[in-house]
Amino acid sequence: MNQHSASISNGSWAIRVRDLSRSFPAQNSNHTLFRVLTRQVLNGQRNSNGFYALKDINLEVVKGEKVAIVGDNGAGKTTLLKVIGGLFRPTVGEVHTRGDMVLLRGAEIGMVDELSAAENLFLYSSIYGVHREKVKKNVDEIFEWAELKSFAHARLATLSSGMKTRLAFSALRHFDAEIFLLDEVFSAVDTHFEQKYLEVFEQQKSSDRTFLIATHDMKFARMFCTKTLWLSRGKQMAFDSTDEVLDRYMAAST
Amino acid sequence: MPRKKYLNLLHQLTITQFKLKDQSAFLGFIWSFLHPLILLGILFAMFRHQTGQTIEHYAVYLLIGLVQYTHFANSTSRSVNLLYSMKHLTGNAIFPKELLVLSATMAELVELALAMTVCVIVAALSGITLTWAVLLLPVVWLMQFILVLSVSLILSCLYVFVRDIGHIYGAFLRLLIFITPIFYDKSFLQHGLGRYILLLNPLTYLITFSRALIIEGEPVGFEPTIFLLLVSSLLLVCSFKLFKNYEPAFSEYL
Numbered sequence: 209m210n211q212h213s214a215s216i217s218n219g220s221w222a223i224r225v226r227d228l229s230r231s232f233p234a235q236n237s238n239h240t241l242f243r244v245l246t247r248q249v250l251n252g253q254r255n256s257n258g259f260y261a262l263k264d265i266n267l268e269v270v271k272g273e274k275v276a277i278v279g280d281n282g283a284g285k286t287t288l289l290k291v292i293g294g295l296f297r298p299t300v301g302e303v304h305t306r307g308d309m310v311l312l313r314g315a316e317i318g319m320v321d322e323l324s325a326a327e328n329l330f331l332y333s334s335i336y337g338v339h340r341e342k343v344k345k346n347v348d349e350i351f352e353w354a355e356l357k358s359f360a361h362a363r364l365a366t367l368s369s370g371m372k373t374r375l376a377f378s379a380l381r382h383f384d385a386e387i388f389l390l391d392e393v394f395s396a397v398d399t400h401f402e403q404k405y406l407e408v409f410e411q412q413k414s415s416d417r418t419f420l421i422a423t424h425d426m427k428f429a430r431m432f433c434t435k436t437l438w439l440s441r442g443k444q445m446a447f448d449s450t451d452e453v454l455d456r457y458m459a460a461s462t
Numbered sequence: 463m464p465r466k467k468y469l470n471l472l473h474q475l476t477i478t479q480f481k482l483k484d485q486s487a488f489l490g491f492i493w494s495f496l497h498p499l500i501l502l503g504i505l506f507a508m509f510r511h512q513t514g515q516t517i518e519h520y521a522v523y524l525l526i527g528l529v530q531y532t533h534f535a536n537s538t539s540r541s542v543n544l545l546y547s548m549k550h551l552t553g554n555a556i557f558p559k560e561l562l563v564l565s566a567t568m569a570e571l572v573e574l575a576l577a578m579t580v581c582v583i584v585a586a587l588s589g590i591t592l593t594w595a596v597l598l599l600p601v602v603w604l605m606q607f608i609l610v611l612s613v614s615l616i617l618s619c620l621y622v623f624v625r626d627i628g629h630i631y632g633a634f635l636r637l638l639i640f641i642t643p644i645f646y647d648k649s650f651l652q653h654g655l656g657r658y659i660l661l662l663n664p665l666t667y668l669i670t671f672s673r674a675l676i677i678e679g680e681p682v683g684f685e686p687t688i689f690l691l692l693v694s695s696l697l698l699v700c701s702f703k704l705f706k707n708y709e710p711a712f713s714e715y716l
Contacts, residue, residue, distance in 0.1 A: 232714075239623060239624055239625035239626075239715070240624070240625060240626045241624050241626050241627070241630065244623060244624050290713065293556050294556060294710065295553065295554070295556065295710075295712075295713040296710075296713065296714055297710045297711060297714070309556050310556070311554060311555065311556050313554055316550060316553070316554050317550065317554065318550055318551050318553075318554035318555030319550060319551070320478070320482070320548060320550065320551060321550070322482055323478065323481060323482070327478065327481060330474055330477075331474055331475070331478050331551075332555075334470055334471045334473075334474035334475070335471055335551075335555050335556070335557045336556075337467040337470075337471075339470050340470060340473065340474060
């Protein structure tokens with residue numbers, strides 16, 4: 209509960225999470241009308257005996273702060289980002305954000321497989337508020353940076369997952385949002401591109417944009433993030449300066 | 463500012479829906495004409511000498527009914543799994559999801575306008591003298607647009623939670639062709655339950671409106687138009703509320 213010291217209200221917060229818990233029902237696969245109706249009748253209260261992906265999370269991120277989220281697989285990193293992005297509802301607690309948000313997940317990019325890479329670029333940029341004319345102007349630069357020029361008219365489904373992340377990340381450099389929620393953007397990306405990513409992050413280091421980055425890359429976290437949130441099985445182990453949290457996290461995981 | 467951003471996104475999404483439709487059916491555009499034409503041929507051959515005797519310009523009469531029914535049936539049933547078929551987008555991108563439904567409905571509206579224009583041309587060729595009333599057809603399109611949008615919002619939202627809604631709705635659409643005055647006249651059902659079913663069916667009004675404009679050459683009275691506009695707007699408000707109410711849960715169930 210020592211996090212409360214950090215949540216002294218000052219005017220400049222960008223993300224504020226209070227007593228957040230998120231549970232998922234134990235079985236949630238059968239969606240036929242019959243099942244849905246019987247489930248409603250049999251147990252009125254939903255989520256009664258599910259598991260908790262997040263439990264009692266409290267944090268306040270100041271505008272412009274760069275925060276890493278670390279933790280083993282299944283710790284709740286993605287769930288937390290989705291709750292903050294408004295894609296999952298909190299079961300208990302509150303989430304408040306200030307400013308436009310972008311969510312980029314390395315594992316599942318919000319794009320349409322049936323469209324071409326270029327068409328997806330337009331759609332993806334439009335979702336995050338970039339005007340079509342501006343995308344048109346930047347389209348060559350974006351594909352060049354992603355080194356995907358020859359794939360511009362290929363169906364997105366034919367691109368590898370690393371290539372898709374590259375495209376999304378390249379587009380994201382032109383986004384004007386205030387809060388960036390990034391989930392494992394380094395996964396499936398080769399070392400050459402890792403270097404290119406790092407250059408972009410380097411430029412953002414002193415910007416007033418807020419970053420929340422779920423990552424397994426400790427070196428990157430130490431380089432870019434001033435603060436780190438450590439999650440373990442949905443519980444908040446620590447939220448403090450990066451070096452301090454990572455030292456404890458590394459010690460705990462060996 | 464945010465309104466402008468979403469207008470741009472809506473524009474982009476509508477383009478996307480067009481491209482997706484083109485890909486899903488190679489002759490998509492042709493089919494949207496061919497399908498009602500095949501039905502028209504069969505119904506015309508079957509009913510020409512019975513119900514057709516009492517109805518003037520029976521072929522055009524049938525055509526208008528079929529075009530409007532087919533548009534309604536196609537657009538709404540395509541919307542059923544819209545959120546699901548784009549689940550990467552629905553589940554991982556932060557934007558108001560009703561824009562997906564709205565853009566799909568807008569793409570379909572273009573088809574209705576084209577098909578109805580063909581109806582007008584066919585009517586002129588078959589010897590009907592057109593009047594200025596034809597210019598009021600866009601009002602009918604607007605009302606049909608609102609109706610399709612409302613039904614699509616409800617269906618696409620329901621499908622997230624109840625997956626067999628598609629089958630149920632398919633059965634309903636098959637019934638709908640019989641409880642809509644497509645190949646018979648409203649006066650055919652003057653007594654009993656059938657009459658009330660017809661009166662409750664909004665397609666009855668929409669089809670009657672366009673027939674009046676094209677075949678009879680004079681608009682239906684002012685009052686029924688206002689009445690239908692009010693009812694469909696009310697339906698739209700309700701379905702929009704329902705959609706927005708369940709929107710935060712979409713990505714949990716997809």
